[in-house]
Amino acid sequence: MKAVAVQEFGSPDGMAVVDLATPVPARGQVLIAVEAIGVGGVDVVIRRGDLAAYGFREGHVPGGEVAGTVIAVGDDVDASWIGQRVWAATGTGGGYAEYAIAADFVALPANLSAVDAVALGSAGLVAHFGLAHARFARGESVLVRGASGSLGIMTVQLAALGGAGAVAVTTSSALRGERLRALGATEVLDRSGQSGAGYDVIIDVVAGPDLPSFVDRLNPNGRLVVVGAVGGQPPDDFGARIMGAFQKSLSFATFSAATVSESDRRAVREAQFAAAARGELQVVVHEQLPLTEAALAHRKMDAGEVFGRIVLIPQG
Secondary structure (H helix, E strand, O other), rough: OOEEEOOHHHHHHHHHEEEOOOOOOOOOOOOEEEEEEEOOHHHHHHHOOOOHHHHHOEEEEOOOEEEEEEEEEEEEEEEHHOOOOEEOOOOOOOOOOEEEEEEEEEEEEOOHHHHHHHHHHHHHHHHHHHHHHHHOOOOOEEEEEEOEEEHHHHHHHHHHOOOOOOEEEOOOOOOHHHHHHOOOOOOEEOOOHHHHHOOEEEEEOOOOOHHHHHHHHEEEEEEEOOOOOOOOOOOOOHHHHHHHHHHHHEEEEOOOOOOOHHHHHHHHHHHHHHHOOOOOOOOOOOEEHHHHHHHHHHHHHHHHOOOEEEEEEEEO
């Protein structure tokens, strides 16, 4: 099968199309003929080499979510899954390929495309549980930092649908701001997040060196949850900013979907896919590109050009 691997960490030019053996599903897994692949922020962070300390090596095939048709199953998987259209999480890699194996998969509604599924699947789940992790409640004000990606877009929609008193966003242009207003944002800020207002909840997709300044945007008893780190690590003295605001009783947390039970993940994904199929959640796809153009997709991500999600399409 054709796949895309990171042959050299760093720039997107280190990615290359390679020929690999088609994987065989193990116990509890299915083999999927891939129709669509979501390009996620974590793929970019891994490709840059920022997570090399966690065991990623040259030859890694990125991609954490795919959609397509099940063509084989491993032991302990009901054979009735063969022929079904599914969305699947492939973990921290393996998705940039014509075929993928997964143990975490859900059936797709008949009227939801594979492209829309990978634009929603991971992003919608993290947005849902990120807000829950922040103990978001109806009437509270929310700031979504880095709102133009698929995760930010879903967080904006879910906060608005959840009855937020205000939904502020940071983004890089007025045009993106108007698109976010159409999805539920009530206040558009530049990337600095300067507004003069405070927020009860901040969901941060970016992290990076400017993270401490967003602590200052929290109201008393405010909660900031980092759900992504496309901007890299915060400065070493980040904790000092939180301690300096001791009397405001602020809370800081990170969130990863890895801490959510399989049953809870499945229930939320099924509900969100059904909502998208009914038109109740808006899925935003920036562009569809051939799998062989994965490096171009990453260049667009690095340049900050993407609104929504880029989706890769295997050819043939």
